[in-house]
Amino acid sequence: MGCGATRLDLNDHLTESLTQWSNINYEVLLLVFLPGLIFNDSFGLDVHLFGIAINQCIIYAFPMVLVGTALTACVGYYVLPYDWSFNLAMVSCRVLDFDVDMCEF
Numbered sequence: 001m002g003c004g005a006t007r008l009d010l011n012d013h014l015t016e017s018l019t020q021w022s023n024i025n026y027e028v029l030l031l032v033f034l035p036g037l038i039f040n041d042s043f044g045l046d047v048h049l050f051g052i053a054i055n056q057c058i059i060y061a062f063p064m065v066l067v068g069t070a071l072t073a074c075v076g077y078y079v080l081p082y083d084w085s086f087n088l089a090m091v092s093c094r095v096l097d098f099d100v101d102m103c104e105f
Contacts, residue, residue: 026088033095069094 072093077086084092 022082023083026085026091029095030091072096 058072069090073086073089076093076096077084080089083097
């Protein structure tokens with residue numbers, strides 16, 4: 001959506017909003033969204049199931065989250081026309097990837 005809005009050179013509220021979001025400081029984005037996301041997941045966690053699944057999470061899920069984040073960040077860094085730093089691409093694409101993961105539940 002952002003790529004199309006910037007390529008069409010529109011002057012509406014959506015394009016202005018997308019331009020402002022593309023210039024946001026990645027540290028602020030991380031500090032605003034991450035605590036709420038971590039709290040949301042930890043609050044609904046069953047302690048017994050956590051004890052059973054922690055080994056599987058460490059072995060399988062954690063490395064694949066890192067790989068998925070890195071691959072999505074590469075797309076954000078090399079494909080999107082925003083001139084993001086790689087750190088900003090990592091944070092933005094991780095939040096995007098997390099939202100996609102949450103839609104599967």
